[in-house]
Amino acid sequence: MKHMQRLLLSTLCATVLAGGLTACAPLVLGGAAMTALVAMDRRTSGAQLEDQGIEMRAASQVRAVLGDRGNVNITSYNRQVLLTGEVPEPAQRQLVEDVVAKVENVRGVVNELVVGFPSSLTQRSSDTLLTGRVRAALVDARDLSAPAFKVVTERGSVYLMGRVTQREADRAGQVARNVSGVQRVVRIFEIISEDELGRITTVRQPAASQAPAPVSR
Numbered sequence: 001m002k003h004m005q006r007l008l009l010s011t012l013c014a015t016v017l018a019g020g021l022t023a024c025a026p027l028v029l030g031g032a033a034m035t036a037l038v039a040m041d042r043r044t045s046g047a048q049l050e051d052q053g054i055e056m057r058a059a060s061q062v063r064a065v066l067g068d069r070g071n072v073n074i075t076s077y078n079r080q081v082l083l084t085g086e087v088p089e090p091a092q093r094q095l096v097e098d099v100v101a102k103v104e105n106v107r108g109v110v111n112e113l114v115v116g117f118p119s120s121l122t123q124r125s126s127d128t129l130l131t132g133r134v135r136a137a138l139v140d141a142r143d144l145s146a147p148a149f150k151v152v153t154e155r156g157s158v159y160l161m162g163r164v165t166q167r168e169a170d171r172a173g174q175v176a177r178n179v180s181g182v183q184r185v186v187r188i189f190e191i192i193s194e195d196e197l198g199r200i201t202t203v204r205q206p207a208a209s210q211a212p213a214p215v216s217r
Contacts, residue, residue, distance in 0.1 A: 040147035042163040042200050043078055050105060051076040058100045065099055071118040072096055075152050077161040078190055079107040084154040086114045110188050112154065119155060127153040130181050134158055137175050144171055151176075156183035163190045165197050 041048055054076040062072050070087035081100055087093050097111045119127075131153040138146040149172055150161040158176050160169075169189045176185045192200075 040145070042148050047078055050079065054079065054081065054103060054106055058103045058106070061099050061103060062096055065095060066092060070096075072113065073152070073154065074100065075150065075159075075161065076106070077150050077188075078163060079105055080161070080188065080190065081106050081109045082112065082152060082159055082161065082188055083109065084112045084152060084159065086116050086118050088115070088117075090115050112157070112159070112186070114155070123155060126181070127155065130156065130158065130179070134176050134179050134182065137179050138172060141171065141175050144168060144175070156181065157186060158182050158184070159186045159188055161188045163192050163200075165194055166191055167194075 043051070055074050058074045058076070058081065059072075062074070066072065066087070070092060071085040072083060072087065073085045075082040075084070081103075083096060083100060087096060093111065093113045093115055096113060097109050100106060101109045131151050134151050134153070135146060135149075138144055138149055138151075145168075148162045148164055148168065152159040152161070158179075160172055160176060162168075162172075164172065169187055169191060173185050173187050176182055
């Protein structure tokens, strides 16, 4: 399992690097890799699709009210939305939050927008690399399942999202804080019980194991 996680992580990092280290670089994965990623995610496939829809709808509505003023990044996990980036004025910070909160199926908004100038390309590149290092550290942690965590980095602050137990939440926070370059760790978790984790693992494991293995030539 750890080998598969490391392989998928390497594929993701290589794709992001090829896209010029931008946060919005498109990810093009093979069918087997994508199937494995979906299977190891603790959200249902329906919830994953819904989160994608929320991000698109929210981005469209934010552009409609904000235009090209500011840089707003929207991340949805199980209908909980994280806002990161920069806006020029405090009023726009609240406006973006209000707009996103009204998007269909959004159940909560965590507003981490900063009032100020948009971050530089150098800063965004640094954040992308830092996200990769944190993900790699989660993969290397033997007592954690890395695909259970979504990692977002903005100006050196690392945001961790996911459906995890309290033990996993505490451990992931510790792992992220120990990564060089991390200035702050913000945990935005949906805490589940160990029993619920056991039920999720039982359901997800067969699907993940059915992903075709690489063919040696």
